[in-house]
Amino acid sequence: MKLRLHIWKQRDAATDGRFESYDVNHLTPDMSFLEMLDELNEGLITAGREPVAFDHDCREGICGSCSLVIDGIPHGPRRATTTCQLYLREFADGAEIRIEPWRVGAFPVVRDLVVDRSACDRILQAGGFISAHTGAAPDGNTLLVPREIADEAFLSATCIGCGACAAACPNASASLFVAAKISHLGLLPQGRPERNARARTMLAQMDVEGFGFCSNHRECEAVCPKEITIDRIARMNRDLYRSLIFPRRGSPS
Amino acid sequence: MIGELHANEPSGPLEDRWNRHRFDMALVNPANRRKHTVIVVGTGLAGAAAAATLGELGYRVKSFCFQDSPRRAHSIAAQGGINAAKNYQNDGDSVWRLFYDTIKGGDFRSRESNVYRLAEISANIIDQAVAQGVPFAREYSGLLANRSFGGAQVARTFYARGQTGQQLLLGACQALNRQVAAGAVDLYPRTEMLELIRIDGRARGIVTRNLVDGTLAAHTADCVVLCTGGYGNAYYLSTNAQGCNTSAIWRAWRHGALFANPCFTQIHPTCIPQSGSYQSKLTLMSESLRNDGRVWAPLQAADSQRDPAELAEERRDYFLERRYPAFGNLVPRDIASRAAKEICDAGRGVGPEINGQRLGVYMDFSEALDQLGESEIRERYGNLFEMYERITGENPYRSPMRIYPAIHYTMGGLWVDYNLMSTIDGLFAAGECNFSDHGANRLGASALMQGLADGYFILPGSIGDYLARHAPERIAPEHAAVTDALAAVGSRIERLLHAPQAKHPPEYFHRRLGQLLWDHCGMSRDPAGLRHALVELPRLREEFWREVRVTGSGTEFNQVLERAGRIADFLELGELMCRDALERNESCGSHARTDHLTVEGEVSRDDVNYSHVAAWEYRGADREPKLHREQLHFEFVHPSVRSYK
Numbered sequence: 001m002k003l004r005l006h007i008w009k010q011r012d013a014a015t016d017g018r019f020e021s022y023d024v025n026h027l028t029p030d031m032s033f034l035e036m037l038d039e040l041n042e043g044l045i046t047a048g049r050e051p052v053a054f055d056h057d058c059r060e061g062i063c064g065s066c067s068l069v070i071d072g073i074p075h076g077p078r079r080a081t082t083t084c085q086l087y088l089r090e091f092a093d094g095a096e097i098r099i100e101p102w103r104v105g106a107f108p109v110v111r112d113l114v115v116d117r118s119a120c121d122r123i124l125q126a127g128g129f130i131s132a133h134t135g136a137a138p139d140g141n142t143l144l145v146p147r148e149i150a151d152e153a154f155l156s157a158t159c160i161g162c163g164a165c166a167a168a169c170p171n172a173s174a175s176l177f178v179a180a181k182i183s184h185l186g187l188l189p190q191g192r193p194e195r196n197a198r199a200r201t202m203l204a205q206m207d208v209e210g211f212g213f214c215s216n217h218r219e220c221e222a223v224c225p226k227e228i229t230i231d232r233i234a235r236m237n238r239d240l241y242r243s244l245i246f247p248r249r250g251s252p253s
Numbered sequence: 254m255i256g257e258l259h260a261n262e263p264s265g266p267l268e269d270r271w272n273r274h275r276f277d278m279a280l281v282n283p284a285n286r287r288k289h290t291v292i293v294v295g296t297g298l299a300g301a302a303a304a305a306t307l308g309e310l311g312y313r314v315k316s317f318c319f320q321d322s323p324r325r326a327h328s329i330a331a332q333g334g335i336n337a338a339k340n341y342q343n344d345g346d347s348v349w350r351l352f353y354d355t356i357k358g359g360d361f362r363s364r365e366s367n368v369y370r371l372a373e374i375s376a377n378i379i380d381q382a383v384a385q386g387v388p389f390a391r392e393y394s395g396l397l398a399n400r401s402f403g404g405a406q407v408a409r410t411f412y413a414r415g416q417t418g419q420q421l422l423l424g425a426c427q428a429l430n431r432q433v434a435a436g437a438v439d440l441y442p443r444t445e446m447l448e449l450i451r452i453d454g455r456a457r458g459i460v461t462r463n464l465v466d467g468t469l470a471a472h473t474a475d476c477v478v479l480c481t482g483g484y485g486n487a488y489y490l491s492t493n494a495q496g497c498n499t500s501a502i503w504r505a506w507r508h509g510a511l512f513a514n515p516c517f518t519q520i521h522p523t524c525i526p527q528s529g530s531y532q533s534k535l536t537l538m539s540e541s542l543r544n545d546g547r548v549w550a551p552l553q554a555a556d557s558q559r560d561p562a563e564l565a566e567e568r569r570d571y572f573l574e575r576r577y578p579a580f581g582n583l584v585p586r587d588i589a590s591r592a593a594k595e596i597c598d599a600g601r602g603v604g605p606e607i608n609g610q611r612l613g614v615y616m617d618f619s620e621a622l623d624q625l626g627e628s629e630i631r632e633r634y635g636n637l638f639e640m641y642e643r644i645t646g647e648n649p650y651r652s653p654m655r656i657y658p659a660i661h662y663t664m665g666g667l668w669v670d671y672n673l674m675s676t677i678d679g680l681f682a683a684g685e686c687n688f689s690d691h692g693a694n695r696l697g698a699s700a701l702m703q704g705l706a707d708g709y710f711i712l713p714g715s716i717g718d719y720l721a722r723h724a725p726e727r728i729a730p731e732h733a734a735v736t737d738a739l740a741a742v743g744s745r746i747e748r749l750l751h752a753p754q755a756k757h758p759p760e761y762f763h764r765r766l767g768q769l770l771w772d773h774c775g776m777s778r779d780p781a782g783l784r785h786a787l788v789e790l791p792r793l794r795e796e797f798w799r800e801v802r803v804t805g806s807g808t809e810f811n812q813v814l815e816r817a818g819r820i821a822d823f824l825e826l827g828e829l830m831c832r833d834a835l836e837r838n839e840s841c842g843s844h845a846r847t848d849h850l851t852v853e854g855e856v857s858r859d860d861v862n863y864s865h866v867a868a869w870e871y872r873g874a875d876r877e878p879k880l881h882r883e884q885l886h887f888e889f890v891h892p893s894v895r896s897y898k
Contacts (some may be wrong), residue, residue, distance in 0.1 A: 012810070028529060030529060030646070032644075035531050038635070038760070042761075044804075045804055048802070049544075051812070053812055057320060057495050057496050058325075058327060058329065059495060059533060060330055060534075060640065062329050063494060064324070065320065065321065065326070078643075080639075083321035085640070100807075107802045111809075115463075118322070121430070121577060124426075125434045127434075128425065128430060129428065129430050131431060132384035133711075134709050135381070137377070137380035137381045137384035138384070139398055140379045140383040140397050140450040141341065144394065146391070146395050147392060150395075151391075153388040154390075154414065157388050157413075158419070160329075161324055184386065184388065185386050187432070188386050190386050191386050
């Protein structure tokens, strides 16, 4: 099969970008979307032209590096799928495809399709952890965690930090990302002591980074490759409001 | 240059060694710790755990990773689980049994003291991870759940569905983030180590390249810790992430750190087979699938193109169950992999034909689906089945999966002593990038255990002990060793950018290197093939430096340059792997030499001549590396023939 690609090219955050068009031929439906870009790039390098920069690493949907907006949808047309797990069988032969980077003010473009997502790390540094000193842990079975709670915490903890939620949000909000971490830790007994402070400090940092806030568009949920649901955001809001009532670290539950 | 290799292990009863050693280690006064700087390269399980814990203890830590965030290090992709000798299931597990299983699984090519310590620490890791909020699988009672895992007859594996590595790494990175917030750790993402700085024989720093703008910088410290993962990407196609590389440990090797057992590379039996020549990576299907999946191939080569549903039981060969009735589908990875290769070499493979061969066997869940129901199978393996469907377009709930072995893990790495210090004073190596603990074959669910044992519990002690004996001392930025290292990196980059007859992209050479290594230093090895590879590899390397085409410049974001630099190092490493495989005239664990197999095709060790660690020393580009041996002493277990029949 063959495709016509319109790809966003941008030298760096300070330079304006534009779309450039490329034709790629001799593709097969079993090829992954990123392998198609590899083919394109190898051809460009051989011709002495600049290849297209894009982030990728594990290529199995877990590291969260890949980050392409494909025809207007973060991670492309297939639900619950990262860009790297997208295969050309999702596209028609001869199709034209538009490929862009995440478009979020808090994620400045590094080069072409690569953006700087360090804002997400700074939000996590503001409180996305349990203060458990190495070596101080009691036996793992000391605190029982009901299976339903453990499963809920796990489902929140599957967030890969790709940033698609913010890229899809009309407010460019990272609420789903933040809420996933807050729910993961807050649901577990080990994370409850710091629960109130966590919501307050992480959301304050989200604000500092320039993300918007949630107004229930639910676009994030629709593009999340790990299908994290927005009831996490409700849980986060509850933690935030409670932290305003009980401003001290500990939380009466 | 380097005399006999001393592992610096404690002596005495095995179960007392680690405890006694901890007491013997020197301590740094808490008030003085802030005066010491430690560089930690890599933020996988070992690196993130070490950086976080050293930060907690009060040292100044600089943590580096080439990814845009520490959380993306490749430990994130580990699926199956983590072993610990908790014996929560009361099925007869113990520290001794985990120790014995690990030593035996490694085919008696690892150090008793190290492996025993690993088994001892395993239980602490689970406790630590739970305290951090790692959401391990639980029973309805709220207790931690366990499963049995490749090669083990007890259920000692803790897991978080098929995403255990992700959850453990997020736990370690949370601890790291906490230290970043506390000001104890400085984080350098998108920063790649390209050179080691050595002063008066000691590792004193690294040269890095900022991958965003290309700036080269020298970072100096009181010691350097490498936690930079394995080198499986030397084979081009592997289950590793695209960025995984050998460059950090290769720079260390070129500075004189010995490289141990480079030919011990693990092939994982359950990966999704290749679908075409454009393929960029292979995807692992967790071997936990082997708990419920039955591996088979058509009995007759003539049936290999037929729909598996058409093949009745009597036309199927459940070859693992047939050959290894005691362990069946759960035999260790090396054994399962070779068995699958033999089937495909005999023309009984299934799936698409690539270069005249069908490389795949079936892993069938129909029996488990009948017995347990689809919802239970979905609960256990849902994400893996989904991943398989996404990649192949086939539904494994309806038809059997196709699997084939792929390069997955490297047991070899920098030689380290009991303190995880390499042969360069002050240079430590932890996690997959060192050679310790797994011998010639790693058991399932042991990599996560080792990475975290090294990072949380071993390095903090050994580094304290080292720093207590070395007063903090600042290195001037204009020190000749610093400026020389910076200049060396700069000129290497220039060389990569300006090959005299530049024409091929770096991948062109990487694919050829991978094919050579897979053919001659892969699942089975023979002297003639290895000699052939040793002739071809220097030619390929020469061709690379003459014809590699790297676009752009060194002073900007340049992914082609990054890849070219890593491939250049793989090209040198490949040669050392083949040399080691040729020198080791025996078969053991993952290292299967066709001239050293039993009549039944099983590996056959030579304990008289090869019960040692082969550690190679770099002696300059124009001289052959020198082999040093660390003799392995088995005081507590008796090396036996590994039998899983």
